Amino acid sequence: MISVSKLLCDLDAEGDGLRYDAANESTKRQIRDKKQRRPVVVWNVTKQCNLYCDHCYAAADTEIADGELSTAEGKALLDDLADYGAPVVLFSGGEPLVRQDLEELVAYANEVGVRPVLSTNGTLITEERAQSLKDAGLKYAGVSVDGLPERNDDFRGVDGAFEGAVQGIENCLDAGLKTGLRYTITERNAADLEGVVDLLTDVGVDRFCFYHLDYGGRGTEIVDADLTPEARREAVKRVCDMTREYHDRGEEIETLLVGNYADAAYLVEYAREHMSDAQAKRVYEYLQVNGGDPTGERVADVDYQGNVHLTQFWQGYSLGNVRDRSFGAIWEDESNPLLSALRNREEHLTGKCADCRYAGVCRGASRLRALTVEDDLFAPDPQCYLEDTEVHGPAPFDTGENSLASGSSAD
Secondary structure: OEEHHHHHHOOOOOOHHHHHOOHHHOOOOOOOOOOOOOOEEEEEOOOEOOOOOOOOOOOOEOOOOOOOOOHHHHHHHHHHHHHHOOOEEEEEOOOHHHOOOHHHHHHHHHHHOOEEEEEEOOOOOOHHHHHHHHHHOOOEEEEEOOOOHHHHHHHHOOOOHHHHHHHHHHHHHHOOOOEEEEEEEOOOOHHHHHHHHHHHHHHOOOEEEEEEOOOOHHHHHHHHHOOOHHHHHHHHHHHHHHHHHHHHOOOOOEEEEEOOOHHHHHHHHHHHHHOOHHHHHHHHHHHHHHOOOOEOOOEEEEOOOOEEEOOOOOOOOOOEEOOOOOHHHHHOOOOOHHHHHHHOHHHOOOHHHOOOOOHHHHOOOOHHHHHHHHOOOOOOOOOOOOOHHHHOOOOOOOOOOOOOOOOOOOO
16 A cells, blocks of 8 residues: 555554554554564455445355355464464455454454454445444454445446445444545546545545556456556546645545555656655655565465465465465465565566666566466556656665665564
8 A cells, every 4th residue: 555645745644654664753553663574464254245346356246155264263364363473454355244253253353463454345334233343343444435326336236335335434433433435446437536535525534545456356357447557647646636635625634545556656756746856755765665566475365265365356376275274384485486476576577667767666566467468477567657757767866775764674
């Protein structure tokens, strides 16, 4: 995740330590004091969902699938993640609220010291479920909304999905549960971006995560609905402009970009053009600490059957199963050629990625999109929207020893 509000507006957030080793700068209580050493783990607790979304990376279905980890197996996984030092577990699906033991699992994660957060479509969050999740120790609920009512419902395959999601958000906020938006930007819904933010800000939401489409699950079936690179650049600029406009009005919304680390390079260029060289340098230094695309390193996925994946979007390839080996043993096993290659990707990137001056803050962005479109793991991400003049040339700043990273314990 790239925090636009942190980088452009210096807005404090609880993830500043986790992402930028900047906990000492923040007035907010931090998830971690130092940048994460272990991956945030997405756990798809079920493949079942009450909706049928066009872009679902897990290819969820309306019926329950065989082989879900049981409650006992889920608690064993959470013990395993705690022992390994995973800072956060994101309960996802399918739709995680179809599991009646969700609160029990959330409470157990909280008990063993792994921060529990939730990704949901929001439509099953009644007042009672919102309160029970809050009581169980859930720290955050990210609710997916992908456009204003007509477009969102078309995307999600069910009339009334937008209204249900907004009601779920309101129920969470009423229960005192921190809640944010998850919005996947495509050609079909890009026009609704500001409208959704304006509407949900009025509801009380102050955290907005904008995802780029990654080409996993049913997302591979709508590649032609993805934005062109030019339209993607414009959408990211709109997120930057909107964030600063809200901030200038005194409304401190947190905005994040997820899934395309070309955004890291663009934010430096944006700050240079619209703010100052000093701000651009500061943005660049934070992004150096952040370290670029985290696939196979700072993010991992465990699916409903216990298979471990490089990210939640890359479920077509399994590194192993937690029913057979511990998560840590699987994640540390660099005899796996794909895992090893991704962790040393700088040696393999080709085309414009090989000599891009922003390689240190991007690392080639999505290898899954490159593999899907180009059939080449190390080809340039087809959704890189940087201009040639931005790609080529000397490093953006001669920062020497990064002043922000100096003394960091991050690895």
